[in-house]
Amino acid sequence: MTPKYCSTLLDCIRSGLCRHESGVGIYAPDPGAYKTFAEIFDPIIESYHTGFKHTDKHPATCFGYGSDFPNLDPEQKFIVSTRVRCARSVEGFPFNPCLTKRNYKDLECLIKKPLRALCNEHAGSYHTLGCMDSDDIQKLVDAGLLFKGKNRFLKSANALRYWPTGRGIFINKTCTFVIWVNEEDHIRVIALEKGGDLGRVYERMIVGVESLAHSLKFSRDARLGNLTFCPTNLGCTIRASVHIKLPLLASNRRNFLELAKKHHLQVRGTLGEYSQALGGIYDISNKRRMGLTEYEAVAEMHKGISALIEAECEESRKTRK
Numbered sequence: 001m002t003p004k005y006c007s008t009l010l011d012c013i014r015s016g017l018c019r020h021e022s023g024v025g026i027y028a029p030d031p032g033a034y035k036t037f038a039e040i041f042d043p044i045i046e047s048y049h050t051g052f053k054h055t056d057k058h059p060a061t062c063f064g065y066g067s068d069f070p071n072l073d074p075e076q077k078f079i080v081s082t083r084v085r086c087a088r089s090v091e092g093f094p095f096n097p098c099l100t101k102r103n104y105k106d107l108e109c110l111i112k113k114p115l116r117a118l119c120n121e122h123a124g125s126y127h128t129l130g131c132m133d134s135d136d137i138q139k140l141v142d143a144g145l146l147f148k149g150k151n152r153f154l155k156s157a158n159a160l161r162y163w164p165t166g167r168g169i170f171i172n173k174t175c176t177f178v179i180w181v182n183e184e185d186h187i188r189v190i191a192l193e194k195g196g197d198l199g200r201v202y203e204r205m206i207v208g209v210e211s212l213a214h215s216l217k218f219s220r221d222a223r224l225g226n227l228t229f230c231p232t233n234l235g236c237t238i239r240a241s242v243h244i245k246l247p248l249l250a251s252n253r254r255n256f257l258e259l260a261k262k263h264h265l266q267v268r269g270t271l272g273e274y275s276q277a278l279g280g281i282y283d284i285s286n287k288r289r290m291g292l293t294e295y296e297a298v299a300e301m302h303k304g305i306s307a308l309i310e311a312e313c314e315e316s317r318k319t320r321k
């Protein structure tokens, strides 16, 4: 059992036991679980975040500068939109399965406070899920701005208790910066926009998460980096993605996935994890988040997406010959 919250191994693996289609199938009910059940978590972490061994230590935070990343698709031929997100947990609170109704309310209150101080392009408003109109919720979900409520993996992990208590979304005026509260993680900081200007989107996310860090203390482990509910999000927690059309490359699915894997990229469908590609639009992002700084994770994605675009252009040259 974990020291403070008495979480058991069953609490960790419940989602994998219930959902055999799981890719990972394990969550940490509280931060202590990563140490108490290291024997089961470490090999999973090592296999997901290729290259991060159980003897490795995650590096210190280094965001670097977005301006180092040139627009991935200046002619707007391939990329529909770009999004970068990171996750944070508030120190002193466990993760979803151990949170009480009171904890959810307290967390929401704590997180809401610094949001009022966000200014300029980050300025916006917070909406608590329980007070939102169902049509408005659906519109935000359809626009890819809000989490889908009933995620079967989260449900089987006991992570949807007291829903919608304490859950909510902060949105800026241009819908290019959002913060999710108490969904899978306590906090998800997300920046997104149309086109392929990864540097600009990343910079917007950095300013957002750094503003929150002025007033909130995040859970961090000396070896694992930022602590998150799912082991796939530990470390720098960054997922930098593009919605992209690569019709020639994607027509040979095996080669497409192999090339993506070579660049440590993950391919998802248009509507997120476990969805299908609609109209040939894929969600492609960096896969690993441990053993790399934030900057290195974004750089890995930038390099990989550039390589995929180059391969698509090469296919196009071949078909023209």
Ligand SMILES: Nc1ncnc2c1ncn2[C@@H]1O[C@H](COP(=O)(O)OP(=O)(O)OP(=O)(O)O)[C@@H](O)[C@H]1O
Binding pocket: 081, 082, 083, 085, 141, 143, 144, 145, 184, 192, 239, 241, 242, 243, 268, 270, 271, 272, 273, 283
């Ligand atoms: N590049 C992108 N442009 C626009 N929308 C995006 C992009 N990438 C992801 N999205 C949208 O973000 C939403 C959330 O996606 P998804 O749940 O797959 O990933 P996530 O929020 O990063 O978290 P997790 O990896 O924990 O699932 C979806 O609606 C998806 O369509």
Ligand SMILES: NC(=[NH2+])NCCC[C@H](N)C(=O)O
Binding pocket: 015, 021, 022, 023, 024, 025, 026, 153, 184, 230, 232, 233, 273
């Ligand atoms: N959103 C996430 N944490 N995704 C990664 C894992 C999702 C799910 N638990 C699985 O094992 O497939």
